[in-house]
Amino acid sequence: MKTRVGRLIYLNSLPVYYGIESGSIPFDAELVHAVPSQLNQWLAEKRLDLSPISSIEYARHQEDYLLIPHLCLNSVELVKSVMLISKIPIEHLDKFRIALSSASATSQVLLKIILANHYHFQPEYRVMQPNLTEMLQETDAALLIGDDTLATLVPENLYQYDLGKLWQEFCGYPVIFVVWAVRKEYAEKHNQQLHELTTALKESLSFGLKHLDKVAEVAKQTLPNAAINMREYYAWLGYDLNEQMLNALLFYYNQAASINLCPKCTQLNFV
Secondary structure, rough: OOOEEEEEOOHHHHHHHHHHHOOOOOOOOEEEEEOOHHHHHHOOOOOOOOOEEEEHHHOOOOEEEEEEEEEEEEEOOOOEEEEEEEEOHHOOOOOEEEEEOOOOOHHHHHHHHHHHHOOOOEEEEEEOOOHHHHHHOOEEEEEEHHHHHHHHOOOOOEEEEHHHHHHHHHHHHOEEEEEEEHHHHHHHHHHHHHHHHHHHHHHHHHHHHOOHHHHHHHHHHHOOOOOOHHHHHHHOOOOOOOHHHHHHHHHHHHHHHHHHOOOOOOOOEEO
């Protein structure tokens, strides 16, 4: 049976897969397409062997997963596709109702940390399907991520907050939205195959970053109603899990653990 590799369907991850999907980089595995919350669940259920996952999921499954070095999805400030959209200013959201996209995990935790540890708020959270109109019919603010944000035209009377910028203002760290992880038992049994697959993913990303204009064209064709220039969008994103990002990730886990959103995680284990 072929290795089952998760493929995040959002356009923010397209540079990672562009080399593979354009046929330029060989890749001997089955790609399984889904939103973050689905990939999180499938890797935990052993329905995937290797996958991008919401970064919070590594802390929640640190005994079972190994991280792939130098591969993530991050933003240093603005991210443009992870937004809190609110009927009222964020500084007045205490005790109000906030809808959280059911596709999200990392960003749900980011928002909860910011509101709890920075604003000292205790809003009422409700997980909902990512449709802004329906979310705001039942709540006072809504968190959208990924392509759902890019494809949403936000009315001018609503407040918009970029979570990448909010996090930067809160702690000065970048945000690591996605990491790539492999189940430990797969890594132990298929070391050579894992090496080939992770090498191919990194070569595919390198190819994509060298051809970002073409990646942006594909993205525009995929989501023609995007409310942002896709080439500019990719300029806000990063993909290297370097030392700065590792420190930021450990800080994020510490903050999440402080409000019981994940177990303590003080060490990152890699392939």
